[in-house]
Amino acid sequence: MGYTWPRWVFPDGFERGTGYFYYMTKYKDEKNLDIDVKLNTPATELITDDSGAVTGVVAVADDGTTYRIHSAHGVLLATGGFSANSEMLAKYDTQWGIEEGQQVKHDNSPGNTGDGIRMAEAVGAALDGMENIMMFPMGSVNDTNDVSGVGIFNGSSNLFVNTKGERFVDETASRFEICHAVFAQEVPMDFVITDNLNSGLADEDEAAIQKAIEHGSLYRGDTIAELAEAMGVEPATLEATVAQYNEACRTYHDELFGRATFADGSEIVEAPFYATPQNPVAHITIGGIVTDPDGHVLDAEGNAIPGLYAAGETVSGSCGISAFAYGRAIAKNMVNAAK
Numbered sequence: 467m468g469y470t471w472p473r474w475v476f477p478d479g480f481e482r483g484t485g486y487f488y489y490m491t492k493y494k495d496e497k498n499l500d501i502d503v504k505l506n507t508p509a510t511e512l513i514t515d516d517s518g519a520v521t522g523v524v525a526v527a528d529d530g531t532t533y534r535i536h537s538a539h540g541v542l543l544a545t546g547g548f549s550a551n552s553e554m555l556a557k558y559d560t561q562w563g564i565e566e567g568q569q570v571k572h573d574n575s576p577g578n579t580g581d582g583i584r585m586a587e588a589v590g591a592a593l594d595g596m597e598n599i600m601m602f603p604m605g606s607v608n609d610t611n612d613v614s615g616v617g618i619f620n621g622s623s624n625l626f627v628n629t630k631g632e633r634f635v636d637e638t639a640s641r642f643e644i645c646h647a648v649f650a651q652e653v654p655m656d657f658v659i660t661d662n663l664n665s666g667l668a669d670e671d672e673a674a675i676q677k678a679i680e681h682g683s684l685y686r687g688d689t690i691a692e693l694a695e696a697m698g699v700e701p702a703t704l705e706a707t708v709a710q711y712n713e714a715c716r717t718y719h720d721e722l723f724g725r726a727t728f729a730d731g732s733e734i735v736e737a738p739f740y741a742t743p744q745n746p747v748a749h750i751t752i753g754g755i756v757t758d759p760d761g762h763v764l765d766a767e768g769n770a771i772p773g774l775y776a777a778g779e780t781v782s783g784s785c786g787i788s789a790f791a792y793g794r795a796i797a798k799n800m801v802n803a804a805k
């Protein structure tokens with residue numbers, strides 16, 4: 467939910483980003499490359515010559531040392547987006563109501579502060595699509611980068627309820643639609659409800675489950691009514707909601723929200739029952755620096771800025787057309803036309 471095509475890229479043998487560094491370091495060592503990697507030394511500024519060409523960067527290390535690093539071949543910006551920069555989110559947002567001074571929760575790395583975008587803009591780069599900020603509905607309510615030890619993420623089987631215990635959205639809708647629906651609730655948060663079978667917690671270590679419960683990241687009950695009480699929700703309301711959801715799972719007919727896909731066996735029937743509180747968080751940013759297909763950074767007239775390149779999330783549109791508001795409209799029209 468959120469991209470043009472399903473895609474998943476990860477380094478062989480690793481689940482997360484550390485794998486990229488493993489292979490990068492291995493390659494560097496095997497080839498005996500003379501590359502000096504400076505950790506905790508963020509670039510702060512681009513260096514340009516008299517003609518405006520980019521010839522290096524200024525970077526400041528944790529210990530206060532300032533480096534002026536010159537490059538014969540130019541500079542490649544690969545500094546990600548600006549999900550972790552509330553000020554920039556408020557400046558560019560047009561769809562989520564983010565206000566100046568608001569601290570926006572995010573689930574990205576704390577380094578995603580839009581530095582590359584700001585450095586490029588300072589030397590004349592054009593920016594595009596900056597208002598296209600992707601929120602993600604399943605952020606932790608307690609601590610966005612929290613590892614509680616237990617996580618429920620079983621997209622096709624889950625039921626989302628608001629703080630009154632009522633369904634409020636088609637749970638298989640796009641992350642944009644779900645986030646907007648959450649923000650429209652009286653309290654802008656919700657719970658994922660699931661059961662022993664669908665939660666993936668049946669074989670989970672009890673100590674990890676307890677830790678998550680104590681942390682407020684998970685609620686558990688032997689009946690739906692007991693779960694509702696733990697969540698602070700009216701038991702009869704949650705029971706009625708679960709009954710409606712189970713009926714929709716069984717009949718593939720969701721009279722409330724028209725949800726069309728349910729995994730087989732996704733009824734919420736087997737105790738214990740679980741709820742995870744969640745709220746939308748800034749996830750990735752879609753707009754950014756304008757480049758040509760070869761990665762040259764372009765100015766407002768479409769001319770390449772000599773010596774400046776950009777790649778990845780810092781570039782406008784690298785996350786695919788459907789992440790743009792207009793892209794989603796095109797996709798929706800295509801789906802409607804195909805019906």
Ligand SMILES: Cc1cc2nc3c(=O)[nH]c(=O)nc-3n(C[C@H](O)[C@H](O)[C@H](O)COP(=O)(O)OP(=O)(O)OC[C@H]3O[C@@H](n4cnc5c(N)ncnc54)[C@H](O)[C@@H]3O)c2cc1C
Nearest residue numbers: 508509544545546547573574577578581749777778779780
């Ligand atoms: C929780 C989460 C789940 C995701 N899941 C998926 C998925 O399933 N599939 C998918 O395709 N995409 C997914 N994405 C999106 C994907 O992670 C990003 O699109 C991708 O990581 C962008 O890669 P990048 O190299 O451009 O930037 P990043 O991976 O963000 O790396 C940028 C790096 O630059 C560093 N940096 C920033 N400023 C400076 C500076 N001034 N000087 C030096 N370094 C700096 C940052 O600290 C960071 O380490 C997910 C994103 C999140 C947050």
